[in-house]
Amino acid sequence: MRRSLWFVLLVALLALPLAAEEPSLLYVRAGRLLDVKTGRVSTDQVIVIRGERIERVGPAADIRIPADARVINLGRATALPGLIDVHGHLTGDHRFHGYRGLSISVPRSALYGALNARKTLEAGFTSLRNVGADGYADVALRDAINDGEMAGPRLQVSGPALGITGGHCDENLLPSEYRHRSLGVADGPWAVRAKVREVIKYGADLIKFCATGGVLSKGDDVGVQQYELEEMRAIVDEAHKLGRKVAAHAHGTAGIKAAIQAGVDSIEHASLIDDEGVRLARERGTFLAIDIYNDTFILSKGAEMGMLPESLEKERQIGQLQRDNFRRAHRGGARIAFGTDGGVYPHGDNALQFAYMVQYGMTPLEAIQAATLNAAELMGWQDRVGALEPGYFADLIAVEGDPLVDVTSLERVRFVMKGGKIYRDELGAR
Numbered sequence: 532m533r534r535s536l537w538f539v540l541l542v543a544l545l546a547l548p549l550a551a552e553e554p555s556l557l558y559v560r561a562g563r564l565l566d567v568k569t570g571r572v573s574t575d576q577v578i579v580i581r582g583e584r585i586e587r588v589g590p591a592a593d594i595r596i597p598a599d600a601r602v603i604n605l606g607r608a609t610a611l612p613g614l615i616d617v618h619g620h621l622t623g624d625h626r627f628h629g630y631r632g633l634s635i636s637v638p639r640s641a642l643y644g645a646l647n648a649r650k651t652l653e654a655g656f657t658s659l660r661n662v663g664a665d666g667y668a669d670v671a672l673r674d675a676i677n678d679g680e681m682a683g684p685r686l687q688v689s690g691p692a693l694g695i696t697g698g699h700c701d702e703n704l705l706p707s708e709y710r711h712r713s714l715g716v717a718d719g720p721w722a723v724r725a726k727v728r729e730v731i732k733y734g735a736d737l738i739k740f741c742a743t744g745g746v747l748s749k750g751d752d753v754g755v756q757q758y759e760l761e762e763m764r765a766i767v768d769e770a771h772k773l774g775r776k777v778a779a780h781a782h783g784t785a786g787i788k789a790a791i792q793a794g795v796d797s798i799e800h801a802s803l804i805d806d807e808g809v810r811l812a813r814e815r816g817t818f819l820a821i822d823i824y825n826d827t828f829i830l831s832k833g834a835e836m837g838m839l840p841e842s843l844e845k846e847r848q849i850g851q852l853q854r855d856n857f858r859r860a861h862r863g864g865a866r867i868a869f870g871t872d873g874g875v876y877p878h879g880d881n882a883l884q885f886a887y888m889v890q891y892g893m894t895p896l897e898a899i900q901a902a903t904l905n906a907a908e909l910m911g912w913q914d915r916v917g918a919l920e921p922g923y924f925a926d927l928i929a930v931e932g933d934p935l936v937d938v939t940s941l942e943r944v945r946f947v948m949k950g951g952k953i954y955r956d957e958l959g960a961r
């Protein structure tokens with residue numbers, strides 16, 4: 532008996548430091564809180580945060596804040612969930628397009644990737660899907676952010692994108708004597724399965740592949756299908772079997788439909804989607820991530836940033852069509868997730884796309900839902916980000932004014948919190 536008593540005491544003593552490390556409580560007072568599910572704005576709300584997660588949300592009248600509590604006061608600003616971009620390239624940089632990119636090493640790209648991650652977070656994007664990076668720099672970035680070594684959004688990363696030899700996801704700038712090909716190149720159903728296994732081995736959270744040609748690649752036609760349906764099916768089957776979602780880069784009409792039929796989770800760009808493609812996407816629940824801001828950057832600054840003349844020509848061909856087809860897809864009932872292709876344009880400018888989404892047919896609330904609820908669902912993170920509810924990560928932002936009236940207020944995010952930690956505070960909220 533006595534021995535067991537000592538044992539109980541010892542266990543209790545050992546448990547003491549654990550008890551002392553219980554996550555601290557934090558109270559955020561929000562003068563205006565936007566519920567992105569309903570579009571309702573509630574006034575005088577309190578968000579109770581324990582550690583990195585939300586414990587409770589409710590009216591200030593119902594939640595007693597202890598006198599010695601840590602309180603963040605957002606004043607009259609409008610609080611909403613942290614934004615999510617499902618298509619970015621943090622280790623890509625808008626200054627190094629075309630041949631300039633060849634002089635950038637993978638370690639160098641990881642270093643400015645760290646800078647870009649911080650810029651993106653400070654702009655209010657607390658989660659991001661990184662779809663395509665050289666040399667697994669994105670995996671390193673994700674892990675460094677998760678380990679608290681640097682500031683950045685919560686990341687899902689794809690590693691190198693799969694693509695056919697000479698396709699959009701290959702590197703076609705050098706002649707054959709350099710024997711250069713991108714890490715993600717694989718041709719044929721079994722080779723693509725092996726490639727899926729390989730990128731997962733080295734840390735990919737999702738699989739990205741190139742179904743059609745692209746704008747910023749040399750020597751391919753943006754509208755032409757690249758992978759065969761059989762290869763796409765093999766990629767999707769292997770990825771889903773291994774628990775990974777699949778994002779397909781697809782501009783061309785036929786390639787978009789083949790990718791949807793193959794069962795991908797999202798179509799990236801979707802520039803030349805037709806009514807049948809929209810219907811297929813709607814029926815299959817395939818998300819579309821249509822990047823309708825960056826056309827403005829490519830056509831105004833692309834040449835200065837090293838983009839090839841043929842890339843600018845391709846953009847002139849499809850840029851406006853893509854915007855018109857965004858309207859078509861939205862009207863046709865396809866689900867849209869907010870994806871911008873950051874890295875083509877300067878990181879941190881992600882929110883510039885909201886105004887275009889509204890110009891091309893969405894309400895401000897729908898555009899915000901694309902960047903919260905829909906993006907979270909596409910990432911499979913609908914139980915942890917994209918809403919401010921108990922159990923979710925304390926990822927929230929605040930803007931002055933009403934984003935439902937003026938969606939461009941999201942371009943001027945004044946407060947950013949991720950996991951209960953503040954990364955931007957221009958409201959004097961602390």
Ligand SMILES: [Zn+2]
Nearest residue numbers: 618620663872
């Ligand atoms: Zn991209």
